[in-house]
């Protein structure tokens with residue numbers, strides 16, 4: 001399985017199916033073709049190219065209704081629920097954040113913000129979405145045992161590095177990848193400090209991916 005980072009919160013997972021999460025690509029590059037899109041919430045820096053892609057799209061209920069009205073084949077989930085799509089198990093998790101759909105006029109409320117657990121080909125990936133730290137991340141560990149945790153570290157709109165360190169310890173994934181930082185000055189962070197802090201005090205590994213970088217994710221059994 002391969003995982004690519006397209007910058008900000010956009011992650012592309014290539015296994016037996018291709019899953020694209022939060023298709024906002026800061027560089028303006030065209031998103032890769034995919035089978036399934038997952039959107040964490042309605043903010044424009046996550047919704048991104050979801051409407052133009054028009055792929056099968058998983059989204060929180062209210063956002064799914066908006067997407068369906070735009071002609072996107074949307075599947076509504078709500079927090080705690082899951083769906084199986086072509087062998088990919090997708091579960092929606094809590095995120096402590098807001099959600100607003102910017103559209104003509106004032107826009108409108110996007111429902112709750114979420115994260116995702118993606119299970120495919122024996123690998124479990126947790127994309128936290130935009131969120132504050134919450135202690136029920138321990139339940140995410142107990143329920144799903146993620147192999148990879150994608151955690152925002154930008155601060156201001158989400159967790160910062162200190163909170164994300166605690167999040168990583170709650171989730172317990174052997175591989176942590178920071179997201180949602182350095183897209184703009186307001187969320188500037190040094191991911192190397194985050195990496196050193198985690199790798200010095202735990203046996204977790206932190207992979208810092210440059211936008212456009214692709215890495216192989218070993219089968220879950222390889223590091224358990």
Ligand code: NI
Pocket residue numbers: 041043046097098130157
């Ligand atoms: Ni947001």
Ligand code: MN
Pocket residue numbers: 043045046130157180
């Ligand atoms: Mn965001």
